[in-house]
Amino acid sequence: MGSCLEQDVWERKYHLALERMERDEREFHALGEGLRRLALRLAGLARGRDAELDRLLDRLAAELRHVPSLGALEPLLEALAKAITTSDDHSPAGGDPDAASIDGLRADIARLQELLAAVSLRLGDMTRYLAVELERTGVGDREGRALDASVREEMRALGETTLAAADLGSLQAEVAARLSLIDRHFREYREREDARLAAYRDRAERMRDRVEELENQATSLQDSLRREHELALTDGLTSLPNRLAYERRMAEVEREVRERGAAACLGAFDIDHFKGINDTYGHGAGDAVLRIVGQTLARELEGRAFVARYGGEEFVVVFAGMGTDEAWELSLALCATVEKLAFHASSKPVTVTMSGGITRFGIDDTSAVAFDRADRALYAAKRAGRNRCVLL
Numbered sequence: 001m002g003s004c005l006e007q008d009v010w011e012r013k014y015h016l017a018l019e020r021m022e023r024d025e026r027e028f029h030a031l032g033e034g035l036r037r038l039a040l041r042l043a044g045l046a047r048g049r050d051a052e053l054d055r056l057l058d059r060l061a062a063e064l065r066h067v068p069s070l071g072a073l074e075p076l077l078e079a080l081a082k083a084i085t086t087s088d089d090h091s092p093a094g095g096d097p098d099a100a101s102i103d104g105l106r107a108d109i110a111r112l113q114e115l116l117a118a119v120s121l122r123l124g125d126m127t128r129y130l131a132v133e134l135e136r137t138g139v140g141d142r143e144g145r146a147l148d149a150s151v152r153e154e155m156r157a158l159g160e161t162t163l164a165a166a167d168l169g170s171l172q173a174e175v176a177a178r179l180s181l182i183d184r185h186f187r188e189y190r191e192r193e194d195a196r197l198a199a200y201r202d203r204a205e206r207m208r209d210r211v212e213e214l215e216n217q218a219t220s221l222q223d224s225l226r227r228e229h230e231l232a233l234t235d236g237l238t239s240l241p242n243r244l245a246y247e248r249r250m251a252e253v254e255r256e257v258r259e260r261g262a263a264a265c266l267g268a269f270d271i272d273h274f275k276g277i278n279d280t281y282g283h284g285a286g287d288a289v290l291r292i293v294g295q296t297l298a299r300e301l302e303g304r305a306f307v308a309r310y311g312g313e314e315f316v317v318v319f320a321g322m323g324t325d326e327a328w329e330l331s332l333a334l335c336a337t338v339e340k341l342a343f344h345a346s347s348k349p350v351t352v353t354m355s356g357g358i359t360r361f362g363i364d365d366t367s368a369v370a371f372d373r374a375d376r377a378l379y380a381a382k383r384a385g386r387n388r389c390v391l392l
C-alpha cells in the first residue's frame with residue numbers, strides 16, 4: 001500500500017539523518033578536543049611573546065564569537081601559523097627552550113585547520129538536511145532549528161571560554177562542560193525524534209488497519225452487488241440469461257445496427273407440445289426438459305450467439321454480427337440437436353422437438369418490432385407442422 005511505502009521511505013531517511021548526526025557529533029567532539037589543545041598551548045606559550053601573535057589571538061577570540069562560520073577561521077589560523085614561525089625565527093640563538101613546544105603548536109594548528117574545514121562542511125550539510133528533510137515530513141522543523149541554535153550557542157560559548165579562562169584547569173573544565181552540553185542537546189533531540197517516529201508509526205498502523213477494513217467492506221459489498229446483479233439477470237430454472245438480460249442485449253444490438261450498420265438476426269424458439277409433456281409426465285419432468293434444452297442451446301451457441309429464456313417454454317437467440325444465411329443454418333442445427341436429445345420417461349424414450357422463427361434485424365427495427373416478426377415466424381413454423389424453422 002502507498003501509506004506503507006511512504007512510511008518505509010520516511011524511516012529510511014530518518015535513520016540516514018540519525019547516522020549523519022552521529023557522525024557530526026563525533027566531529028564536534030574532535031573539534032572541541034582540538035580547540036581545547038590549541039587553547040592550552042596558546043595560553044601557555046604564545047601570549048606575550050610577540051605583539052603580532054597577541055593581535056592574532058585577539059582576532060581568534062573575536063572570530064570564535066561568530067561560530068559556526070568556521071570557514072573564516074582557516075585564514076586566521078594560517079596567519080597564526082606564520083606568525084609563530086616568524087616569532088620562532090626571531091628567537092635568540094643557542095636554542096629556545098620553547099622551540100619544541102612551538103613546533104607542536106604549529107602541527108596542532110595545521111591539524112585544527114583541517115578539522116575546522118571538515119566540521120564546517122558537515123555542519124553545513126547537517127543544517128541543510130534538517131531544514132529540507134524534516135520540513136518535508138511536516139514535523140521536526142521547530143526541533144531542528146532549536147537544535148541548530150543551541151549548538152551555535154554552545155560553539156560560541158566554547159570560543160569565549162577558550163580565550164577567557166584564567167587558568168588551564170578551569171579552561172579544561174569549562175570546555176568539557178560545554179562539550180557535554182552539546183552532547184546532551186543531540187541526545188535530547190534524538191529522543192524527541194524517536195518518540196515522534198513511534199507516534200507516527202502507531203498512527204500509520206491504525207490508519208492502515210482502518211483502510212484495510214474499509215477495503216474489505218467495499219470488496220464484499222461489490223461482491224454481493226455483483227451477485228445480486230447476476231441473479232437479477234439469470235433465469236433460476238435453466239441458469240440462462242433471463243428476459244431482462246435479453247432486453248439489455250437487444251438494446252446494444254439495436255445501437256450497433258443503427259450506428260454502425262452491423263448485421264444481426266433474432267430467433268424465437270419454442271418447445272413443441274410442451275403442455276403435453278407436463279400433462280403426461282408431470283411438471284417436474286417438464287422442468288427437466290426446459291433445463292436440458294436450455295443448457296443444450298447455451299452449449300451449442302457458446303461464443304457465437306446470445307441465448308436467453310424468454311419465458312415459459314420459449315427461448316430467444318440473438319445472432320449479433322450474423323447475416324440471415326448463417327443464422328438460418330445455425331437455427332436448423334439447433335432444432336436438429338434438440339430432436340436428438342435422449343429423454344426418457346418410465347424407461348421409455350421421449351422425443352422432444354422445437355420450432356423456431358428467424359428474422360433479420362433491420363436498420364429501422366426496434367427490438368420489439370423484430371421480436372414480433374420472429375414470433376410470427378415461430379407461429380408460422382408451428383402451423384406448418386412444428387419441428388422446423390421459418391424465416392420472415
Ligand SMILES: Nc1nc2c(ncn2[C@@H]2O[C@H](COP(=O)(O)OP(=O)(O)OP(=O)(O)O)[C@@H](O)[C@H]2O)c(=O)[nH]1
Nearest residue numbers: 270271272273274275276278283286287312313382
Ligand atoms: N413445467 C413447466 N411448465 C411450464 C413452465 N412455464 C410454462 N409452462 C407450461 O408450458 C405450457 C405451454 O403450453 P402452450 O403455450 O399451450 O403450448 P404448447 O403445449 O407448447 O404447444 P405449442 O407451443 O403449440 O407446440 C403451459 O402448460 C405452461 O403451464 C415451467 O416453468 N415449467
